Amino acid sequence: MELAFAKMHGAGNDFMVARWPEEMNLPDADTVRRWADRRSGVGFDQLLLVRASGRAGLAAFYHIFNADGAEVQQCGNGVRCIARYLEPDGAGNTLLLGSRCGTVEARLETGGQVSVSLGEPDFAPASLPFRARRATLAGEVADARNAARYQLEVDAGTVEFGAVSLGNPHAVIPVEVVDTAPVGIIGPQLQSHPSFPEGVNVGFVEFRDAANIRLRVFERGAGETAACGTGAAAAAAVGRFWGELGETVRVEVAGGVLKTAWPGPGH
CATH class of the missing domain: 3.10.310.10 (Diaminopimelate Epimerase; Chain A, domain 1)
Known part of the structure; x- marks a missing residue:
């Protein structure tokens, strides 16, 4: 399988970003670790996989994997990169994105900046x-x-x-x-x-x-x-x-x- 991807970063927090076909299973932990290896793979802190959301109003759904292969719930810098990654699609100035922990809003600002609303902090x-x-x-x-x-x-x-x-x-x-x-x-x-x-x-x-x-x-x-x-x-x-x-x-x-x-x- 050939996979087109982008290498992106937010303030040095770096990612491999790719569209992942709906019909394919998500990569296993061993595959993610191989890709994450900075000597023999792509090298990244996190892997971001973007899929069609299947829901009206959502620009996309995304999965996040840490370099150790584990899927996690959220990544603020990752959301910023996904918003820039989707920008060529004409998604607009504000994007609603779906994740394992719910919906987040990303706004494309002037000068290439991206702001993200992560919701209310939960201290429980x-x-x-x-x-x-x-x-x-x-x-x-x-x-x-x-x-x-x-x-x-x-x-x-x-x-x-x-x-x-x-x-x-x-x-x-x-x-x-x-x-x-x-x-x-x-x-x-x-x-x-x-x-x-x-x-x-x-x-x-x-x-x-x-x-x-x-x-x-x-x-x-x-x-x-x-x-x-x-x-x-x-x-x-x-x-x-x-x-x-x-x-x-x-x-x-x-x-x-x-x-x-x-x-x-x-x-």
């Missing part, structure tokens, strides 16, 4: 899923800075973090200096912790001020990546929930800059 532990021993919700405490904070023991010690789902699970760890954060040590340890039965993406966030953060993300199934769209949204949401951040946030990642906006709970 069951949404990740996360087997939290204790969940403290914002409405039950006076100080939002202490809301939805958790601690777990890993081999490297005690880790404090926030947990949120943006269609895929995220743990967000505040650090003093993101450049020296032990991403390669704590990332895989927390990602594989039994409290996260389906794994978790682990973000390390440095709060600069109410509108600026620096971020590194250890993605499940891919390791540390140059950028993570849902990771940026998760870090901004957790920071806002804790009272550290405002509505709009500039997120500096290794591959560039992402921008997020979230008015707060209920939006």
